[in-house]
Amino acid sequence: MNDFSVLIGGKAGEGLNKAGQILAHLMGRLGYRVYMYYDYPSLIRGGHNFSVIRGSEQKIAGHRAGMDIVLALNQDTVDFHRDKILPGGLLIYDAYYAKGEGMAIPLKQIIEQNKAPSITANSGIIGAFCKAVGIEWGILEEVLHRDIPPKVLEINLAVARGGFDAAQEHQKLHDLGRSALPFITGNEAIGLGLIQGGLTTWVAYPMTPSSSLLHFLAEMSDKVGLKVIHPENEIAVMNMALGFAAAGERVGVGTSGGGFCLMSEGLSLAGMSETPIVIMMGQRTGPSTGLPTYTGQTEYHFLRHAGQGEFSRFIVAPGDANEAFYWSTVALNLAWKFQIPAFILTDKTLSEGGYSFTIDEIRKVPVEDSPRWDGTLPYRRYAFTESGVSPLTEYGREKAVVKVNGYYHDPRGITTEDPGIVAPMQEKLLRKLQGLDQELVSYDTVNQSGSSGAVVALVCWGSNKGVCQEVAEHLGLRMVQPVVLWPFPVDSLRRALEGTSRVILVENNATGQLAAMMRQYGFAVHEQIHKYDGRPFTVEELENRVKGVLP
Amino acid sequence: MNDFSVLIGGKAGEGLNKAGQILAHLMGRLGYRVYMYYDYPSLIRGGHNFSVIRGSEQKIAGHRAGMDIVLALNQDTVDFHRDKILPGGLLIYDAYYAKGEGMAIPLKQIIEQNKAPSITANSGIIGAFCKAVGIEWGILEEVLHRDIPPKVLEINLAVARGGFDAAQEHQKLHDLGRSALPFITGNEAIGLGLIQGGLTTWVAYPMTPSSSLLHFLAEMSDKVGLKVIHPENEIAVMNMALGFAAAGERVGVGTSGGGFCLMSEGLSLAGMSETPIVIMMGQRTGPSTGLPTYTGQTEYHFLRHAGQGEFSRFIVAPGDANEAFYWSTVALNLAWKFQIPAFILTDKTLSEGGYSFTIDEIRKVPVEDSPRWDGTLPYRRYAFTESGVSPLTEYGREKAVVKVNGYYHDPRGITTEDPGIVAPMQEKLLRKLQGLDQELVSYDTVNQSGSSGAVVALVCWGSNKGVCQEVAEHLGLRMVQPVVLWPFPVDSLRRALEGTSRVILVENNATGQLAAMMRQYGFAVHEQIHKYDGRPFTVEELENRVKGVLP
Amino acid sequence: MTERPLITDAPNTWCPGCGNFALEYAFRDVFQELQKEGISLEKFVLVTGIGCHAKIADYLDVNSFYAIHGRAIPVATGIKIARPDLHVICCVGDGDAYAEGLDHLIFGAKRNIDITVVVHNNRVYGLTTGQYTPTSPLGFKGRSTPAGTLEYPLNPLELMLTSGATYIGRGYTKNLKLLRPLLKDAILHKGFSFLDVLQICATYYDVHSMYDSLVYEVKEQPGESYEEVIKRLREWDYNNKAPIGLGTYYRKEAPTFNDRITVMKVSDREREEIIRRVLEEHL
């Protein structure tokens, strides 16, 4: 099977994310399905950044530890990553800023000759890479034409050509002869999925790894008639969004753990007032500020229980860009259909990772909404119904007095302390979960792959999907991934685990949050594999860890 | 057995809480152990308030549905509570403002004759009560002397005498001939327990049912050298408290659900920075503003998981005033000993309920602190240790550079993103839980009462202790109450449940939060009894509900 | 035109003598007046925080969002950005708007979002039984500060001017005759309108005789410089005894937040088209 990995490393501010994208696009042109992992510390210039770009015949959603090519713009890259080069692999490095064994490219000279800015070193080493793996100049030229802004295109082309000419062919990267797929990040997939679902407003305060979604939607706002608002802080974000929702907008917010803490009071207000809202929650390494640019899976239970009191909510944790797109549309629908908060739970790995995206494989989801008020007077915002969902209308509708309320209230929305109304109102809030549960029967809430008959199952959630799937395939295991995390898909999970005798949980946390939830529902968990240093698993690392716990 | 209940009801602003206390003190004088439930809506004047005061030979921590005497200052009280009067019981009512069957007292006349303010109606009806149940005038006089401020004492005495003289003896309340016990609320017990534990600073923003603790500590501040600060909001509360702790103070904060949401980001900072803090969290009926003056038990899981990331914490849910005192001292100790957040989880029922308090039965707990820095340079705030606890020192110590940090940090407290330090630092944070677990072996983390050999167990937490204990006694069941809720006392709970075949959970919520936690740890839960209208169970109500699920 | 009584049947639980009644009736009257002038009742949305003041959301029979303590202004902001045709009015408390959620008040003014903020300023936390607020005088003995507060009060009018509010006034619940036109004026002002209404708390801070002896009506001074406005706003500092002006202090025409936004509507079909196009850019 064709499976090819390249790492490009240098300092922050040298455009290594962009360089990774160009490499991904190049592989895409050869028909590869691509995944990209981007690793960067929390700083703006300097330090050590790198991107790992992996292409494969199959669709993938994880990276490998071993590299076919390492592109080193500085000595750190050589030092940190040379051990990862596979037998037969190659180090290509800047002859001036680094020393190593492999192919030295005189980037400094090339740049000076072209009077180019130093950031073009990127293009230079990518030129060398193309030559080394036999990608034709014409393909690189075309990709650069698309990816580089016109103002600086010429100079980048010149430096890329210099790099190309200075390199030698090393190993031919097989052309799979298929057409390219769009290559997008998890956050871009979420943004597009939300747009597909009819999003009209996005409210957010910047926080890694949700900021890039804010930026993406802000860029899109003109095109799709989206209002994108960045208020004073996350408390304002949440409450403003509830105002938007009450006024009839389809609205979402994005944040990470610390910002979500500040939203939790508003979340409870959403619950009590039955105001729909979508919340994109991007996990990173906690507690507290922790490692702001690294990954983690530590907020599942927090989301499940955040906010005082008990009310219905929906939590989905997509595993790759396709799922992110699809479930973001669904999350919007479910939030509005049931008038509840719906969470899209991601992590840095998914949000900022790059994926080959196949929109045509995604089941089309029409925009769904709450039952609407039929005009019967008086309007009762919280009319008791069998489903717990009351017909909705927004402010300003003729003759409707719409009273939204965060206290216990009667059906009209007027505060009450009458235990005879309070108890059924609490039941109404929770009854929606049953409807939601039923609704979800028609969705694939739990994914299964690997060997379906295997008695050993790897169970994971969110961005670990990719690596777990591969490891399961290599080792002949079953891979089970609950995508919907709340309401907990007990039946689907039971079916997916039927016939297994050994269940191994894989999570990017230290305590085992999915494991705890499974135990609560009576599922056996035999082994738990944790990683909590902020870095995602590579395929090899996980494979070794899994082998270590196999009988 | 002597068991006597009196209800006094009227409008808010008529001093019904105070009246309840006077009644409690009166019963105390006769040697009764007293419990008082105070029911009031969220308003300042008007509406319907009432207090139920129950005296018993045994110590109790719950009220009954049936009343021996109902004291009605208005018609609402007659209408709402007349059905609760037991056979042989009596309604005593204001002849002017209410109609009913029983003993009418011309309070309006008495007040007018004495040119007294209308609020003295309280004292008048209490006077009538004393006569009706055969409490001597001298005892009432003595109690009023203690309970009524000197400025208005005379006038209240006069009205009380008028009421006393206008009533007839109905049923003699047996004098148990024991001396009185102090009668305090749950919040007062917490306040005293914290003072006992060496509290030096309290920071809080008002929120029912935690406000009365703020008020109590503010009143005490002069006497015990306590700094009591009420800042701009709960975010400031939490972060200010962390500043106090880092500067060497023994500090706590108090709030309820909505305010706690706002503290959760600071909580995670406490976790990462290993700054000790005690948090009193008073539950009330949620979601959102819900019923601000009523009860609930819905924040157990929220507390367990609040704040991004994973770190150690301690949660205790006392069941009555004695436990509240004792465990508040312990919570302070554990927070400092392990440098973690320690929660005192209460609810409105416990916080604002009144209890006979027996300090002499409470095991004495000496003040405990963190291991202290021995002066070795450089000071390493986060030195790795076997226990996970690093020796502490505060700012200003000669030669120590104390670096407190909410990012991942090296032992000196300097930010790091090195996975080789991050992983062990995360382990350090969680390792403390093991120490805590061991420490707790010497504490009674799970209470057991009722019939110890019974195969049916009632399991509850927090303020349901009292009613469950009584119902268990009546029905010959075992009563099991985990007091420590985190780390979850698995072994003690297992021992307490040994030999049971039917486990019935009793909770003031709609989903069963302790039930979920027990299931997660493999305990069977056979039945769940919920109440979620904001009102606590009465003994009779719970007894009926339990009977309904008994085989 | 609808003929609605505008007062709901929710039982009123304010204390006798509470200044909130004056505000309730003033609002009712103003809504009725505005309805006569052609603004239909459905166009009003009342957004409140939590506190005694906030119960007005239950009592007035218009659209409302009974939000949480301190957060009425962001909720109102969302509503207004979404629906520029609505008149969005925040009834907030002094604990609410000057303590718990002060930042939102300032940012509302900074954005010049076209909403009306009416602070029921009783200078005490009423509903939580009498603690000091940011406008309580130095030394105020509340239940959290039995020995007296240690801080001077804020002057909210000055703070609002600095923050960019384009309408600033002060009312008093014992001067209903002035309160009505003030409310109406503030509601009709295009931009961020701010009214600090001295509201009597009969139970925890009844200083009506003090107010009665100090209040006077201010006259708008159209040509005034910013510094002159400030000087007038600072006449009374919410602490010491000084003449207390009631009326409109400041008014300015300026583009609102909504004025600067332009959004077009996009159909579901167009959305899909755009998504396809974006994906093509990512090949």
Place this chain on the structure above:
Amino acid sequence: MTERPLITDAPNTWCPGCGNFALEYAFRDVFQELQKEGISLEKFVLVTGIGCHAKIADYLDVNSFYAIHGRAIPVATGIKIARPDLHVICCVGDGDAYAEGLDHLIFGAKRNIDITVVVHNNRVYGLTTGQYTPTSPLGFKGRSTPAGTLEYPLNPLELMLTSGATYIGRGYTKNLKLLRPLLKDAILHKGFSFLDVLQICATYYDVHSMYDSLVYEVKEQPGESYEEVIKRLREWDYNNKAPIGLGTYYRKEAPTFNDRITVMKVSDREREEIIRRVLEEHL
């Protein structure tokens, strides 16, 4: 006296040309100077928010509390109330102090708590890669506002004056000579000291040539009226081009929050005695 280099060995990750370097060195120099004047280094505590600016907590080898975004001031307040002998300095960002946690800044000033707040005001969110802040000019094109912001900036100096700050100044990272005495002055001022430091962000908002052409040194005007101070503070509104004054604008002696607190120490034995007494009152 300790001879410490005062700069830790933590790798510095600010961009080349970043104005934070100037602040770092200015602090180092001032700490050294103050040490010579008899304040031992252990008495300094640096409290920071989150952002590029906040990394100074790692770089300066003094006590620190590297807190969370927007919350440095309450943390510092707690430290100062607990330990009046410490010099507590907040290094905060403009996103930090003017957006996320603006209320705390105002309440710090209102309390006149004796801390020093230094805002590294680069008028952009640096660490989150270039979004607008409350002091970015109208129309600022950041990553969350690619079409330009819709709001005027705040004038933090004016806001601080209104809120009760007793020391107000403005610095500039390209004027190190002035920055040092300003920092020293602010640290030594008894009461709430506020410094807005125009800090160059080399990557996202490098307007040094604009600043260079507009800055001038202000001279303190001791006898000035409040309105005159405001007038001077408003000379530049953080939006339009106007002369930008650097230096001390305002200084006032007033009792601090700590001055008003008196707390006595109570032994464990005394505590138990008091508890017994309280319980007796509850019989």
